[in-house]
Amino acid sequence: MSLKISSVLFILTLIINQSCSSSMEEAIFISTKKVEVRNNNELITGGVIIIRDYDIILEKGIIWAGFLNPDLINNDGQIIDLSEEKDFTSVISFTHEDEIIYFKAYMITEKDTIYGNQLIFNPLAINYYKDQTAVITKKPSKISSEKAVLGGIVQNLSIEKFSNYEVGLVWGINPNPSLINDSFSKDLLLQNNFVTVITDLEPNQVYYTRAFIKFKNDTLYGNEISFRTYYDTVEDIDGNKYNAKKFGDLVWMVENLRTTHYRDGKRIANITNTRIWNEIEIGSFAFLNNEIYNREEYGVIYNWHAVESGKICPQGWSVPSDDNWKELILFLREEFYNDNNLNIQESSHYSNSGNNSAIDFLRNYGFNLKPGGLIYDGSFLGEGNNTYYWSSTEVSQKNALSIFLSNVDSKVIYSNPFSKKSGCYVLCIKDQP
DSSP: OOOOHHHHHHHHHHHHHTTTOSOGGGOOEEEEOOOEEETTTEEEEEEEEEOOTTOOEEEEEEEEESSSSOOSSSOSEEEEOOSOOSEEEEEEEOOOSSSOEEEEEEEEESSOEEEOOOEEEOTTOOOOOGGGOEEEEOOOBSOOSSOEEEEEEEESOOTTTOOSOEEEEEEESSSSOOTTTSEEEEEOOBTTEEEEEEOOOOTTOEEEEEEEEEOSSOEEEOOOEEEEOOSEEEEOTTSOEEEEEEETTEEEEOBOOOOSBOTTSOBOEEOOOGGGGGTOOSOEEEOGGGOTTHHHHHOOEEOHHHHTTSOSSOTTEEOOOHHHHHHHHHHHHHHHOTTOOOOEESOTTOOOBOSSOHHHHHHTTTOBOOOEEEEETTEEEEETTEEEEEEEEEOSSSEEEEEEEESSSBOOEEEEEEETTSBBBOOOEEOOO
């Protein structure tokens, strides 16, 4: 049996894991074929199967998606190969004009589902070097007012033919950054990926970045991606840091508050028994489902008594009023969302179906919001479907206005009187001079 080096390494791993009780002929393996373009609108790939004669293949084929590591449950498309060949080819109509696609071959046996290696096709990487080598610029992440994480992917690089090369990122404030005119990094290529953390960026500045691979006599650049640094970064009493952006005249935190102390250092009560939230009248908080690991992703849920203290936000910051929320939405709608299909209402019964949810709308403009639900009538409710935010606007001795954001199909953001004993999330705005 003739095997490639990668197959041998895989088999050796199996032999070790099975305490040397199996032979190489007993390995089961599927390899994804190289992705090729045909007629500008078709992609050709497939799989090669190595299997024992007595194993039965119930199904085999190709899956793909616009995200990493697709599987048979989570994918954007699938082709089942009905042939009896162990070396099969699939032809896929290409409709993704502006996004990276990840492919895997797979097979299902009587005992297991086995996936092949993941391959990448990038329609934006139209500049190819010899043997279809391409470089892809990854979307920047962990952006702050002065830092960002950049990265790239090298596709179809033949190490045997190109042993002398460098990879990295270039960035600058003008389009088409290059090694000649702009800042750059030289990075280590690991499994076709490389990343770098860039610092000393200017706040609220648009930057352009491209990945590159530099050969002896040529440099190949990837697709260009632009990003904007945040307006400001603020730190709370617990040391949590938050990115902030300016919308109109107001500077907003774009992440949910995570502090467990007031800014004077006094601890906010952590009441894990949500059934007694209806009885207490002191400032309190809880983590979603009382799991502390949810703090980083969702933030902290507070009752309104913590909000009305006036000390829950960092020094120089406050909980926004209902009018502040309206001002934010109107600004975004008027400046960026000209079709006016997002509204803010004062009724708890108004909804309006659309293509994007209210949470998606705010995410598009830099808010890192999650549908963490709320605490209502002593229970955690709504996780995955919606989220609620306190405003500083009090409407009665028992109620204050909260802001509802849907993660489903409602484009409407509305404010609604809510019991002060309920639990909602908090965003902060910078105090104006």
